[in-house]
Amino acid sequence: MIVGKTLREEQGMMPKVFGQYVGILAMLLIAVIIGAVMVTGSWLFGPKKVSSYKNAAYECGVEPVGNARERFPIKFYLVGILFILFDIEVIFLWSWISIFKHATPAFQKFTFFEFITYMSTWIISYLYVIRVGAIDWDETVSLDSSKLTHMSPIQESELEPIGVTN
Amino acid sequence: MNLLVFAVLASAAVLAALGVILSKSAIRSALSLVLNFMLLAILYFTLHSETLGVLQVVVYTGAIMVLFLFVIMLLSTQGNINLTESRDVKKIVGGLAGISLAALIGVQIYLPLASVPAPQFHAPQPIGPSYGAPEPLGLALFTRYGYPFETVSLLLMIGIVGSIMLAKRRVR
Amino acid sequence: MKSVWDWILDHQLALAIVKAIVWILPIFVVMPLTIWLERRLLGWMQDRLGPNRVGPFGLLQPVADGAKLFFKEEILPKGIDLLSYILAPAIMLIPPLTIGAVVPFAAPNSPLAILTPVSDINVGVLYVMAMSSIGAYGLVLAGYSGNNKYSLMGGLRASAQLISYELAMGTSIACVAMAVGTLKVSSIVSAQQTSFYGIPNVWIHNWTIFSPFGFLAFVIFLICMVAETNRPPFDLPEAENELVAGYHTEYSSMKFASFYMGEYLGMLVFGTVLASLFLGGYDFLPIDWKMMALHNSGTAPFANFMERITIDFGPVFLLAKAVGLVVFYIWIRATLPRLRYDQLMNLGWKVLLPAATGNLILISAWIVTTTQYGVGAGWGLVFAVFVIAAIVVTLYRRQKKQTSPQFEARTIRMVQLKPHVEEAVDQGSDPTNAEVVPS
Numbered sequence: 132m133i134v135g136k137t138l139r140e141e142q143g144m145m146p147k148v149f150g151q152y153v154g155i156l157a158m159l160l161i162a163v164i165i166g167a168v169m170v171t172g173s174w175l176f177g178p179k180k181v182s183s184y185k186n187a188a189y190e191c192g193v194e195p196v197g198n199a200r201e202r203f204p205i206k207f208y209l210v211g212i213l214f215i216l217f218d219i220e221v222i223f224l225w226s227w228i229s230i231f232k233h234a235t236p237a238f239q240k241f242t243f244f245e246f247i248t249y250m251s252t253w254i255i256s257y258l259y260v261i262r263v264g265a266i267d268w269d270e271t272v273s274l275d276s277s278k279l280t281h282m283s284p285i286q287e288s289e290l291e292p293i294g295v296t297n
Numbered sequence: 298m299n300l301l302v303f304a305v306l307a308s309a310a311v312l313a314a315l316g317v318i319l320s321k322s323a324i325r326s327a328l329s330l331v332l333n334f335m336l337l338a339i340l341y342f343t344l345h346s347e348t349l350g351v352l353q354v355v356v357y358t359g360a361i362m363v364l365f366l367f368v369i370m371l372l373s374t375q376g377n378i379n380l381t382e383s384r385d386v387k388k389i390v391g392g393l394a395g396i397s398l399a400a401l402i403g404v405q406i407y408l409p410l411a412s413v414p415a416p417q418f419h420a421p422q423p424i425g426p427s428y429g430a431p432e433p434l435g436l437a438l439f440t441r442y443g444y445p446f447e448t449v450s451l452l453l454m455i456g457i458v459g460s461i462m463l464a465k466r467r468v469r
Numbered sequence: 470m471k472s473v474w475d476w477i478l479d480h481q482l483a484l485a486i487v488k489a490i491v492w493i494l495p496i497f498v499v500m501p502l503t504i505w506l507e508r509r510l511l512g513w514m515q516d517r518l519g520p521n522r523v524g525p526f527g528l529l530q531p532v533a534d535g536a537k538l539f540f541k542e543e544i545l546p547k548g549i550d551l552l553s554y555i556l557a558p559a560i561m562l563i564p565p566l567t568i569g570a571v572v573p574f575a576a577p578n579s580p581l582a583i584l585t586p587v588s589d590i591n592v593g594v595l596y597v598m599a600m601s602s603i604g605a606y607g608l609v610l611a612g613y614s615g616n617n618k619y620s621l622m623g624g625l626r627a628s629a630q631l632i633s634y635e636l637a638m639g640t641s642i643a644c645v646a647m648a649v650g651t652l653k654v655s656s657i658v659s660a661q662q663t664s665f666y667g668i669p670n671v672w673i674h675n676w677t678i679f680s681p682f683g684f685l686a687f688v689i690f691l692i693c694m695v696a697e698t699n700r701p702p703f704d705l706p707e708a709e710n711e712l713v714a715g716y717h718t719e720y721s722s723m724k725f726a727s728f729y730m731g732e733y734l735g736m737l738v739f740g741t742v743l744a745s746l747f748l749g750g751y752d753f754l755p756i757d758w759k760m761m762a763l764h765n766s767g768t769a770p771f772a773n774f775m776e777r778i779t780i781d782f783g784p785v786f787l788l789a790k791a792v793g794l795v796v797f798y799i800w801i802r803a804t805l806p807r808l809r810y811d812q813l814m815n816l817g818w819k820v821l822l823p824a825a826t827g828n829l830i831l832i833s834a835w836i837v838t839t840t841q842y843g844v845g846a847g848w849g850l851v852f853a854v855f856v857i858a859a860i861v862v863t864l865y866r867r868q869k870k871q872t873s874p875q876f877e878a879r880t881i882r883m884v885q886l887k888p889h890v891e892e893a894v895d896q897g898s899d900p901t902n903a904e905v906v907p908s
Contacts, residue, residue, distance in 0.1 A: 134331070135555070135759055136737065138395050140402040141807040146866070150331060152339070152342035152347065152350075152588060152590065153342065153481055153482060153485040153588070153589025154358070154485045154489065154570050154586075154587035154589075155567065155587070155588045155590070155596070155655050156339070156342075156485070156588070157485035157486045157488070157489040157569050158489040158492070158493070158566065158567045158569070158570045158587060158588070159480070159563070159567055160486075160489075161486070161489050161490065161493060161566065162562055162563045162565070162566035162567050163559070165562055165566065166558070166559030166562045166563065166727070167559060169558060169559065169562065169723050169724070169726065169727040170555055170558055170559050170723070170724060170791070171732070172539055172540070173539060173540070173541055173542070173543040173721075173722035173723035173724070174543050176540050177338070177538055178542045179542065179543075180542065186631075187546065187547055188619075188716050189546070189617055189619070189713065189719060190617070192757075203371065203621070203622075203625055204372065205371070205464050206629075207367060207371075207625050207628075207629050208364070208367050208368065208371055208464060209460065209461065209464040210629045210632065210633060210814075211363060211364040211367045211629070212308075212364060212456075212460045212464075213460070213461075214632040214636060215356075215360040215364055215611060216362060216453050216456050216457050216460070217457075217636050217822075218356070218360050218635070218636060218639065219356060219360070220450065220453050221436070221452060221640055221643060222352060222355060222356060223429060224643065225352075225435075225451060225592075225595060225643065225646075225652065226348065226431040226432070226434040226435030226438055227438065227439050228435070228643055228647045228652070229430075229431045229435055229646065229650070229651060229652045230431075230432045230435045230436060230437075230650075231647060231833065231836060232647065232648070232650025232651075232836055233647070233649065234648045236840045236841060236852070238439075238440075239836065239837050239841075240837060240841065241439075241440075242439045242440075243833055243834070243837040245439055245443055245446070245447070246830075246833055247830070248305065248447055248450075249447060249450045250826070250830055252450040252451060252453070252454045253450065253826070255454060256453070256454040256457040256458065257822075257823065257826075258817075259457065259458060259461070260457060260461065261818075263461055263820060265461045265464075266633075266814050266818045267811065267813075267814075267815075269846055279610055288459065313730070322550075324550065324553065324613065325552060328552070328553070328556070328610075331606065347590045347591060347592050348591075348592050348595075351590075351592045351595045351596050351599050352595070354599035354600075354602070354603070355598055355599045357596075357602065357603060358599070358602070359599055359602025359605070359635075360602065360604060360608075363602075363605045363606070363609065363628060363632065364608070366609050366610075366613075367609070367628075369623075370613055370621075372611070426485060430591045430592075431591065431592055431595075431652055
């Protein structure tokens with residue numbers, strides 16, 4: 132509350148050595164310091180009694196089997212790369228988004244159709260992604276009727292009638 | 298003061314880049330690359346081009362490097378793999394390819410730079426408030442570079458189709 | 470005192486550090502309170518007491534827990550990747566602590582204005598996106614570092630979930646940025662202090678949430694935010710009954726605490742971002758008190774008092790909005806069951822992403838139509854799109870009803886059905902009016 136108007140006027144006269152980014156730097160610095168304190172804190176203060184049972188990987192009381200860093204489904208990779216591509220598609224628009232509202236009507240009209248053309252490829256590729264089922268996670272449980280009819284003749288003969296889930 | 302900040306950031310970025318090459322474990326390499334990209338983003342910020350810096354973080358640090366980590370985990374590196382081989386033809390061929398690539402890049406960089414007149418050291422120009430802002434970028438992207446911009450969307454579409462084709466074994 | 474302040478003002482770095490501390494400190498004070506609030510509220514909603522022993526109403530419980538965790542033994546399990554094991558919890562703290570840099574917490578005419586926002590860059594919303602995407606590293610590294618299958622599954626799930634919902638979140642932020650015409654968060658906030666829909670002499674403020682586009686973007690952002698912070702019902706990465714504790718299974722003591730802290734700080738900071746983008750930021754109520762006093766001179770003393778309060782206590786209102794959001798989080802945690810992973814992905818990719826993108830296209834069409842043909846044409850467009858969307862959805866649902874059975878395969882197999890019902894289900898007709906015998 133000490134900060135008065137005079138001081139704010141002073142700010143305008145300050146030499147601009149740094150840009151606005153210095154605030155971000157300061158915040159990053161504080162975040163890193165807090166993170167470092169959190170990470171090292173209990174190493175400094177906590178007791179250190181090492182035993183092999185304590186240090187075993189948590190596996191609900193069972194001996195861990197094998198290495199945990201095994202291969203995992205390619206679905207995650209697919210989601211990752213689709214994210215990148217769709218993300219970049221939107222990122223190209225950000226700079227335009229910032230000027231569109233306050234631009235001249237002629238520019239707006241022109242760029243709007245440019246934008247629609249751009250988004251049409253977005254829509255096509257999105258529909259392709261959905262159609263192919265690239266992000267359908269569990270293919271066995273689905274409301275899609277084609278999948279249901281496809282799987283029912285196989286499972287009908289194998290399953291018990293009661294209490295069997297898929 | 299700005300020079301000091303630049304020196305610290307640039308040397309840290311170089312160290313991170315060295316870490317990418319020198320570390321034995323793939324995941325540490327990737328982490329060094331992440332650090333390098335972050336420092337680059339901050340360097341862009343110190344040069345007052347905020348848009349570039351933020352986009353660097355969004356695209357490279359936030360998206361592409363996450364995928365890199367995914368891929369490294371996907372390939373399942375069981376511990377540290379020894380990447381050095383003692384005697385191999387690949388080494389020589391790779392070295393030659395590297396040298397020729399370096400020469401190619403060097404020529405590409407040197408020729409445009411040679412035509413640039415030597416920098417005259419004078420007082421730094423005052424920077425307008427819109428410098429590094431997204432607005433001029435959007436203006437240029439949608440008018441002057443409208444055609445490449447539309448082509449990019451096609452390229453991204455091809456990317457999406459291609460990645461699905463590669464990743465999915467069986468397409469319905 | 471005066472001279473110290475002058476020195477700080479003269480040194481930009483010092484001023485920036487002071488600004489950053491002024492932003493971070495209140496969040497750190499409120500964070501334990503939200504932990505307490507969550508436990509108490511959940512207790513109340515589940516008809517039990519919750520922590521009530523330490524301090525008045527158990528208020529000091531989070532402090533006690535924190536102190537305990539500080540003196541706990543740090544276990545470095547076998548087979549960890551030490552670097553990523555140590556880095557992950559520290560990285561988890563970076564996004565929530567840095568996103569706030571672009572969020573203003575006081576009006577430009579308030580005495581605190583010099584301290585806020587910490588860094589008023591002109592790509593503020595993109596900065597929010599950039600920083601929130603860094604959180605994915607914490608999750609991936611935490612999952613990878615421990616030699617534990619639960620951790621790996623949790624980390625993978627969490628990062629895939631984070632990046633999936635980031636798409637829809639970014640697009641919904643883009644909707645707001647496009648409607649306001651700037652990427653600067655402080656400009657987005659101040660644009661919400663103008664009069665309602667741009668109509669002159671109205672004493673209601675134009676918060677983003679009041680417009681139909683803004684409301685849709687708000688709903689999408691809210692859902693994405695819950696998913697980004699890995700809160701129930703989107704807490705699949707740490708689903709207790711499947712993955713023990715997900716990506717932080719292997720962590721103990723202060724490292725575990727920093728995951729925990731990161732979650733709550735993230736809720737609060739994302740709450741302030743949401744408040745700034747949609748709910749008027751530091752504005753108390755969407756009311757222009759000055760205009761109200763002009764319209765109705767009888768209310769002038771009250772309006773002037775409220776105006777004063779609104780300007781002076783901006784940070785309090787911003788934080789109050791964020792805490793209100795945390796209460797919402799807790800409420801849905803107590804209400805909704807956890808999603809399945811395919812449901813989660815379907816919601817993110819097949820509902821939220823097309824909705825947000827459609828919203829974006831609609832807003833651009835609205836802007837073009839209003840500047841070319843006037844506001845009436847814009848509303849006509851919105852109405853037409855709404856009607857078309859309603860027709861399409863109705864047709865789609867009717868078609869789906871005809872072609873697919875009402876039950877999921879899983880539900881059908883759980884009960885024993887009479888033979889003719891089984892037959893009906895297999896043929897895809899509606900089994901609801903048939904008799905069902907539970908097994």
